[in-house]
Amino acid sequence: MKILTTIKELQEARNEIEGSVGFVPTMGALHDGHISLIRKARAENQTVFVSIFVNPTQFLPGEDLDAYPRKEQADKKICEMCKVDYLFMPDATTMYGEDEVLIKAPSKSYILEGKTRPGHFDGVLQVVLKLFGLVQPTNAYFGKKDAQQLSLIQQMAKNLFLSVNVVPCDIVRESDGLAMSSRNIYLSKEQRRDAIAISKSLYTAAALVSKKEFDIETIKNRMMQVMENLDVEYIAFVNREFNELKQIEVGNSIILIVARFGSVRLLDNMWI
Amino acid sequence: MKILTTIKELQEARNEIEGSVGFVPTMGALHDGHISLIRKARAENQTVFVSIFVNPTQFLPGEDLDAYPRKEQADKKICEMCKVDYLFMPDATTMYGEDEVLIKAPSKSYILEGKTRPGHFDGVLQVVLKLFGLVQPTNAYFGKKDAQQLSLIQQMAKNLFLSVNVVPCDIVRESDGLAMSSRNIYLSKEQRRDAIAISKSLYTAAALVSKKEFDIETIKNRMMQVMENLDVEYIAFVNREFNELKQIEVGNSIILIVARFGSVRLLDNMWI
Known part of the structure; x- marks a missing residue:
């Protein structure tokens, strides 16, 4: 497994790859839910990219950006065991410049999760679009647990005619039924x-x-x-x-x- | 030259193509300025796509959307003579649905041309991003005449890590110096x-x-x-x-x- 941290490394790696590319974008603190996405990506594609990036633009002021769980070493180990080919771990200054082109999620981003977190999904779509631009995946895997996020990403792919296939993945649960979550x-x-x-x-x-x-x-x-x-x-x-x-x-x-x-x-x- | 009007036709055509793709997005009423872009695309790529689409989202209420010059027959002739491979001429309902994911241009979109046309560049970036998604060009050609537009498209490509190469093209002038324009x-x-x-x-x-x-x-x-x-x-x-x-x-x-x-x-x- 190669660990990439810069845009240049990512793009050079991507340019050398032919065949299908499976992509699992995450914010790290990987659990069995993520692992099921990675396994699916591994089974369905020739090359697998995972990204770990705690995306600041999807956190609102006062939210738990700094407190969001980070488990870099364990995450690397998990990706290696899942036979990931490339693990992309950029920092915020790698992903964002100043005064950028922004994404504005549609009105359904302001109900439910978006009601208490206005602008949250704008940040989600922005980072997903950036990552899609970099990784150029054939298939991208998202959990159904974040159902509204999944729906908005599917809509973005449709509206912008992206060539990526967005793959919804079933929720993974603890033995007693609790949905897996980093929180x-x-x-x-x-x-x-x-x-x-x-x-x-x-x-x-x-x-x-x-x-x-x-x-x-x-x-x-x-x-x-x-x-x-x-x-x-x-x-x-x-x-x-x-x-x-x-x-x-x-x-x-x-x-x-x-x-x-x-x-x-x-x-x-x-x-x- | 094949004329494509639906998303399905465009995507089927694109899926069959290998090698470099040059793309010239236009609003039609083609003049020597456009022709120079198409010729450059033809010289530098294996396959050439031109789009003609008078994009409603970049016109503000009260602007000249309906009066914008349309010369479909002459445009087709010009593209044929320039050996364009695919001419994409969608209508507005093909390109847009309801309540879409939108693009928000950065603050420099609100000076100069954006000062008198607030939101104009949001619409420009939206349609260009959609067309890039569809055509997946290797190289996309834009005139320096719309310098602010060109700069914003370059910034979008950079911010979203698009794999397209945005190629700035020199202004073409009448013999007395007037810059070519559909207007x-x-x-x-x-x-x-x-x-x-x-x-x-x-x-x-x-x-x-x-x-x-x-x-x-x-x-x-x-x-x-x-x-x-x-x-x-x-x-x-x-x-x-x-x-x-x-x-x-x-x-x-x-x-x-x-x-x-x-x-x-x-x-x-x-x-x-």
């Missing part, structure tokens, strides 16, 4: 135990749908019963384009949850 | 005659610089004398990054002029 390490033992209720409520919803219950209020009430001890920020029902649903459409619905544990926000969702 | 046809006989003073004033500036006159006020006064009968909107002195100059730097200066003839604005400039 799970911040949970106390008690919070960690309570957090199981998030995924439980999603399984409850799925079970109801399988019994032909499509009414959103009914499903939402049952989910809230399961999460009665949690500080639930929102439960939302959207279609794959992130338009709000009036009732469940099987094959075109996503149920999203955000719950708070002190200052930690945990996201989870289920595609139905 | 020249709107000039009356008298305006057409007066318009010569624009390029004359630029040659006057160049002559002064060659005599080691680097003071901007002195040069500007002499230029204004040459254009004393014209309605000059601005004369500006900037470096190649479009930062305002305090004095002429040989090899890094551009002198820009906009003059008005009734409702017609004519642009010209000289790279020094």
Whole structure:
């Protein structure tokens, strides 16, 4: 595995490569969720790039940019074990200059995650577009856990006619159901135990749908019963384009949850 | 020459091509300026794409979108004669959907041409990025006449790490010095005659610089004398990054002029 830190190194490496390129952009602190993306990229492409870059433009003032978990050595080890060909680890001055061309995410970036984090998705799209420009991937892998992010990246690829194939990847969970997240390490033992209720409520919803219950209020009430001890920020029902649903459409619905544990926000969702 | 109008046609054509691709994006009404770009693209690449698309997002409300000259038949003929391989002529609904990911040009897009046309360059960068996504050119050719546009496209390519090589091309002039423009046809006989003073004033500036006159006020006064009968909107002195100059730097200066003839604005400039 080659570790690249400069634009020049990345571009020189890319220029020498022929055949399909799989790309997994990350912010590091890799867990089994990331590993599943990397494994998929490895299985489906001739060459695999992973990037680790804690992107400052997607953090709002006062957010946890500096506190975001960094585990450089462990991350390198994981990438090596997953047979990554190139690991790109630039710093912020490598990725950004002054007074840049910016990306403006569409209006659906201002609901749900974007409602409490206005501008967050502008930064996400900006760094993803930059990384796509550099890596020129055939396939790029994103987890369904950040469903709104995935939807916006798919829309950007469509709007800008990018040649990359954006591949959605299933959520990876702990054995008790909790969705993998770099932020799970911040949970106390008690919070960690309570957090199981998030995924439980999603399984409850799925079970109801399988019994032909499509009414959103009914499903939402049952989910809230399961999460009665949690500080639930929102439960939302959207279609794959992130338009709000009036009732469940099987094959075109996503149920999203955000719950708070002190200052930690945990996201989870289920595609139905 | 193949004429393509849909995204699918364009992408299928592009997928079959190997080797270098030269691309000349235009808004049609092709004149000798465009032809020089196409000839350069033809000489330097294995395959040549030209696009003709009067891009609505770069026109502000009340501007001349509907009145912009359209000469489809003549344009096709010209492209054929210049041995263009693919002519892409999409309509607006082919290029744009609803509520799209947008591009936000940097602050230098709000001076000079951007001052009277706020948002104009956002639209320019948006359509150029879309076309780059579709055509995936090795080399893309832009005239120096729209110097600020060229500078912003170069910056976008740099900021987004695009693999395209943006090639600046010299201004093509009528025999009396007037810079070629699709809008020249709107000039009356008298305006057409007066318009010569624009390029004359630029040659006057160049002559002064060659005599080691680097003071901007002195040069500007002499230029204004040459254009004393014209309605000059601005004369500006900037470096190649479009930062305002305090004095002429040989090899890094551009002198820009906009003059008005009734409702017609004519642009010209000289790279020094």
